[in-house]
Amino acid sequence: MVRRIILATAEGAPLRRQAERVCRKVAEANNIKFDVISDDWEFLYKYGLRDEMGGIDLPQVFVELDDGTVKHVMTRLPLTDEGKIDIKAAEDLLLRAIRSSD
Numbered sequence: 001m002v003r004r005i006i007l008a009t010a011e012g013a014p015l016r017r018q019a020e021r022v023c024r025k026v027a028e029a030n031n032i033k034f035d036v037i038s039d040d041w042e043f044l045y046k047y048g049l050r051d052e053m054g055g056i057d058l059p060q061v062f063v064e065l066d067d068g069t070v071k072h073v074m075t076r077l078p079l080t081d082e083g084k085i086d087i088k089a090a091e092d093l094l095l096r097a098i099r100s101s102d
Helices: 016-029 041-047 087-101
Strands: 002-009 033-038 060-065 070-075
Touching: 002 016, 002 041, 002 087, 016 033, 016 060, 016 087, 041 070, 060 087, 070 087
Parallel strands: 002 033
Antiparallel strands: 002 060, 060 070
């Protein structure tokens, strides 16, 4: 079962607010704790996804299970075919991760 949703980001990450809004909405709707960790590069190197050059894109969303396991859910936010942020798709990705972890 999911213990909490974790948003790993940085103060200057351009999509931070949108990602936080998605995570907070899903967390509240499912009565799950939500935490934002900022500039925690140790966490990101341990659990996050890296790009082809070894860098880390932000923000990244994770779920932490009751047993302490941390699972990556998404990096950045999904886009529509027009290149705009797809909030609904982001919410759906996070909900699927929560449901598959139960």
